[in-house]
């Protein structure tokens with residue numbers, strides 16, 4: 001390829017963009033549950049909780065172009081819209097003349113068993129007319145095109161393998177905690193990222209044993225040296241507290257309280 005064309009292509013690389021599809025939890029009056037749209041050279045979803053599919057439609061992104069869905073774990077608030085999404089994709093490709101690229105579903109240990117049980121139980125799911133791959137990952141980096149994905153085991157609830165994800169593209173890095181307690185692994189996942197989206201389920205004064213609280217989000221951001229901190233996965237009770245202020249006691253950088261459909265460019 002002549003050098004001029006290569007230069008032109010490099011200039012056309014668009015920055016990574018993250019759109020918050022859901023910043024709440026299972027039941028929340030104004031926020032969808034966990035879900036994030038990440039646009040790099042691929043269109044990727046991180047988690048797919050209830051009501052996030054409706055928000056995905058509002059972004060204008062063609063849902064049939066999504067090639068990879070990365071799950072942190074399978075608590076319903078991170079997963080349940082996948083069922084609706086997949087059923088729709090089957091109707092689209094089977095009866096509406098639609099085509100779509102292969103879909104790769106990636107998640108923690110147990111992913112294959114989980115989807116095997118689900119697909120053999122839900123009518124029609126084993127007969128999708130498009131290719132579906134299931135991939136279990138642990139603490140090893142892999143590539144999706146030019147996008148580097150680094151999964152990392154974090155501590156959430158007992159006996160459940162939960163992953164956070166670090167995504168690197170175009171010289172920028174994003175970290176997503178999934179659901180996590182404070183742990184060294186999470187700090188390492190977030191090391192020097194430009195943007196960290198953390199599980200801020202509860203305020204510092206109402207902590208939970210299995211989630212971070214706002215003060216711990218600030219602590220992780222400071223220890224990891226993150227650029228910008230996004231507080232997300234807010235439970236309804238958390239709305240009554242100033243989580244930005246609580247996180248700001250530990251972290252002096254920029255803090256954003258997540259809201260659905262907010263897009264951040266990296």
Ligand SMILES: [Zn+2]
Nearest residue numbers: 073075156179
């Ligand atoms: Zn969870």
Ligand SMILES: [Zn+2]
Nearest residue numbers: 075077078179
């Ligand atoms: Zn959760």
